[in-house]
Amino acid sequence: MYSMFWHWSLRDYNSVKDFTDEHTCNINGDPRASIRFLRYNRFFHNCSVEKAIMQPVTVLLSDVEVSEGGRVRLDCQTSLSGADLSFTWLSPNRGFITPNGFNDSLISMFSNGTLEVHAATVNDSGLYLCTAVDARQALNATREVNVTVLSPLAEPFNTGYTTLLASTVTLVLILLYLLLTPCHCRSCKRPTAAYIHSTVSSVFPSSIKDQPKIETLKQVAFIESVISDERTWWIPQG
Template identity: 35%
Template sequence: PATMSSPAAADTVWPRAAKLFLLLLQLCAPRASPQPHRCPNTCICTSDLLSCSRQTLRWVPQALPPTTTTLDLSHNALTQLHDHWLAALPHLEALHISHNQIRDLSPRAFHNASFLRHLDMSSNHLQAVERHYFEALVSLEELLLYDNHIKRVDENAFAKLSDLRKVYLSWNNLTTFPFHAVQGLGIHKLRTLDLSSNSLSSIPVEVLAALPENVGNGLYLHNNPIRCSCQLYLMLQRWNQRGFSSVKDFSEEHTCKVSDNVPRSLIKFLKHRDMFENCSASTEDAHLSHLEVVVGQPVLLACNSSNSSLPHAATTSMWITPRQEPIKHPGNSNRSLEVYPNGSLRITAAKPW
């Protein structure tokens, strides 16, 4: 005869079957993938490149993808970088922050960026290069700081950057530079130190002349009002003869200032090297005098070099035109400017600058 299971047995079987069914569903269901890293709305993201350029950003976007190796924040309106802001980007190698409005850097702005190799902070408003600015960037190879407002570089600003190969500081307001600290720039790796187009008035020639060839070849000093001296001329002439790019490629842009007291007395002294053919004697500045003249009339500017303390045979009188052209005896080609043997200058017809 047929038998029927008791209600108590059925009550035991069904809960077990339900649990087994739920367990099977969990095992068979596809596992949820991790949430993808979202790209900020104002940026363009690729596998490892993040571009947030030209978005008028006033602050750095949040939640940047941690896979980023290159970050472009150029051409925005950033005024500061907060401490540890790169902590979420452990693989960052290149950072572009040019054309912003950054005036200075906090002590820990670049902490957590030990893999960074390329940093472009050109065309900002930096006033100086302080010691703490970049000391955490121990892997840095290229540093672009041109076209800022930099007036001073701390002598230890690059002391910890032993891998540094290229430093660009042109088009700033530097009047001095700690050249003796160049020895701390990983001197065997340094290939470019661009100090052109600043306001350097003097350089320690004896220090620079002793630098290794790789440093001299990449030390750019053109377009600076450096005081003329035979030591400066002979050093640059020697570099030019050795084919150093820093001199050879910019020979017409190497200027020196004849006198600190005379405005617009710059001369392109490598272009007019014949003016320094007897470069072994010292130079003397003529005393300034003021003279009122009539436009179009002849003018005689007296300069009696016979009163100089230098021997007459070693004395060369030279005048610098407003176009930075040197004029010496007997004068220019069309004789509109005549230089007499005693150093006096005759201008055939005075012209305004």
């Protein structure tokens, strides 16, 4: 555990730098002999774990995208392949995660270092750091996984709804046009006979209007000719 914290301190992680004085341990199990081990590391000079810190650290990077509400698994595959490896995850919103020291129904950690988020949320986005430590060989390695949780996209507007909406709007406009047409004015004066006559005269030609008069004159002339003929052939008797 000290190796992991010291390694994070060398990499200037904020989770360690901001709480340097709060990370303490007890010397020989005595609660009265509590020290800030990140500031006073002389007590660990004889520990074998410091050899692992001085070894080159292999960092593997990867990016993972998952939809909101989906399940995501983050493996802790590093350059180490020993049988006695211990794993620790540092999550952006849940802090440190270990197989035996973490209890959360929404996230699980397996013995091989795999971290599983059952239902990812937007708050689960961020950088996940896994540290694998081989105590026998005094080596460690780190894997960083950048997780991005995607929000569900809005469904595209159906063209059928667009057509239905356009038809409804058109029907409403037609009804408004029919119902709101201005009515005839009651106070308006009715047209006079002279106005009607002038209107008819302008529409119909004069030949059509004068035709009844011509027919009447022809009938009068015909009657007069018959009367004159009868007078010519009449002989008085004495």
